[in-house]
Each structure stands twice: as C-alpha cells, then as structure tokens.
Amino acid sequence: MSMQSSIHPYFNWAKERLDEMDATLASLEGKVGEVQADARAKADNILADLRKKREDFQDIVKKQSQVSETAWASAKAQLESDWNAFEAEVKKYVENFGKQIEQQKAIFALQSAAQLKAWHEAADKFAGAAKEYATERRGEIDTVVKQMKTDAATAEETLQKLTQAGNQSWTALTAALNETRAAFDRADQAAREAFKKATAA
Numbered sequence: 001m002s003m004q005s006s007i008h009p010y011f012n013w014a015k016e017r018l019d020e021m022d023a024t025l026a027s028l029e030g031k032v033g034e035v036q037a038d039a040r041a042k043a044d045n046i047l048a049d050l051r052k053k054r055e056d057f058q059d060i061v062k063k064q065s066q067v068s069e070t071a072w073a074s075a076k077a078q079l080e081s082d083w084n085a086f087e088a089e090v091k092k093y094v095e096n097f098g099k100q101i102e103q104q105k106a107i108f109a110l111q112s113a114a115q116l117k118a119w120h121e122a123a124d125k126f127a128g129a130a131k132e133y134a135t136e137r138r139g140e141i142d143t144v145v146k147q148m149k150t151d152a153a154t155a156e157e158t159l160q161k162l163t164q165a166g167n168q169s170w171t172a173l174t175a176a177l178n179e180t181r182a183a184f185d186r187a188d189q190a191a192r193e194a195f196k197k198a199t200a201a
Contacts, residue, residue, distance in 0.1 A: 010072040012125075012188050014061045016118035016181070017083050021054040023110035024090055031106070035097045046093045053086045087174075094170050105163065108173040112159035115177065119152035119184055126191045137198045144194040148187040155180040 028047055035043040057079060064075045094104060123145055130141040162168055162176050 010064070010069070010076055011061075012118065012122045013076070013185060014057075014064075014079060015121075016115060016184060017079070018054070018058055018061065019114035019118055020111045020177075021050075021057065021086060023114040024086075024107055025050060025054060027103070027107040027110045028090075028093060031103050032097075034103075039097060043093070043097045046089060046096075050086060050089050050093070053082060053089065057082045057086070091170070091174070104170050104173060105168075108168075108177070109163050111177055112163065112180075115180060115184065116152065116156050116159065119148070119155060119187075122184070122188060122191075123148045123152060126195075129195070133198050141191070141194045141198055144187075144190045148191060151183055151187050155183060 025047070028050070032040075032043055032047060060075055060079055060082070064072050067075075090107070094107070126141070126148065127145045130138045130145060133141065158176060159180060162173060
C-alpha cells in the first residue's frame with residue numbers, strides 16, 4: 001500500500017473538517033451584515049478568530065501532506081483540539097448573534113452538505129483505490145466501501161430530515177452532525193484497516 005493510501009483516513013478526516021469550516025464561514029459571513037450595529041465589532045472579531053483557526057488548521061494539514069502515518073496520527077491530536085476550538089467559537093457566535101432559527105438552519109445545511117460531500121468523495125476514492133488490488137485481495141475492501149456508501153446514505157437521510165424539520169435547537173443540530181461525523185470517521189478507519197489487510201495478504 002502506498003503512503004498516500006495509508007494516510008487516506010487522516011486526510012479524509014482533515015478535509016471533511018476543512019470543508020465544514022469553509023461552509024460555516026460562508027454562512028456566517030453572509031449574515032454578519034444582519035448583526036445589530038452595537039454588536040457588529042464583536043461579531044467581526046469572532047469571525048476573524050474563526051478565519052484564523054481555519055487557516056491554522058489548513059496549515060497543519062498542508063505540512064502533513066508528505067509525512068508518515070505515524071506523523072499524521074500525532075498531528076491529528078492537535079487538529080482535533082483546533083477543530084474543537086473552532087466549534088466552540090461557532091457556538092459562541094450562534095449564541096450571541098445567530099439566535100434566528102433561519103441562520104442556524106443555514107449553517108447546519110451548509111455543514112451537512114460539506115460533510116456528505118466528504119463521505120461520497122472518500123467512498124469514491126476508496127473504491128478507485130480498491131481496483132488496484134487483485135480480486136481475491138479486495139473482497140473486504142469492496143465490502144467496507146459498500147458499507148461506507150450505505151452509511152453515507154443513512155447520514156444524508158438523517159441530516160435532510162433535520163434540515164426540513166424546522167425548529168430544531170442548535171444543540172440538536174450539532175449533535176446530529178457530531179453523530180454523522182463520528183460514523184464517517186469509523187467508516188474511514190474500517191477502510192484503512194481493510195486496505196492494510198489486503199496489502200498484508
């Protein structure tokens with residue numbers, strides 16, 4: 001297995017978070033003009049902090065692009081911390097300035113779309129990489145990829161129901177995203193393990 005194949009899950013994990021960060025920023029930046037004038041400076045400061053967190057996250061990912069799986073695993077701890085800090089800032093923004101249900105739904109819709117795009121891209125990449133293996137060595141990979149696609153469809157259905165449901169709390173929306181994000185991470189890990197087994201066979 002090539003180095004790139006072995007780090008797929010870490011890269012997929014980071015890319016999914018970057019895509020969600022971009023979606024969140026796009027949503028917030030599109031609505032910052034609606035913040036009352038007396039609170040606008042504080043909203044702008046939080047947005048600037050979110051942009052900085054996103055840039056720092058991307059810088060770490062770029063530095064990891066040519067390193068070993070062990071180095072990626074080590075960097076992932078820092079990236080997880082950075083991701084959690086980004087989410088905490090988004091929560092602070094929503095609590096202070098995004099109390100309108102429409103804005104919360106807009107953020108959720110863009111985040112879930114970014115997450116689902118990452119699911120589909122990862123499944124397609126794994127399916128393409130599986131073709132490099134002889135038929136007898138890729139059975140488990142094909143099974144894992146098929147399960148990943150099924151899980152993605154389930155996540156999509158769950159997220160779409162919440163998007164259409166209406167007045168869900170921000171806590172409920174983020175909890176759903178966290179659940180589907182964790183499922184994506186488990187699917188990514190299963191794919192990596194299947195590739196390792198196929199390579200060792």
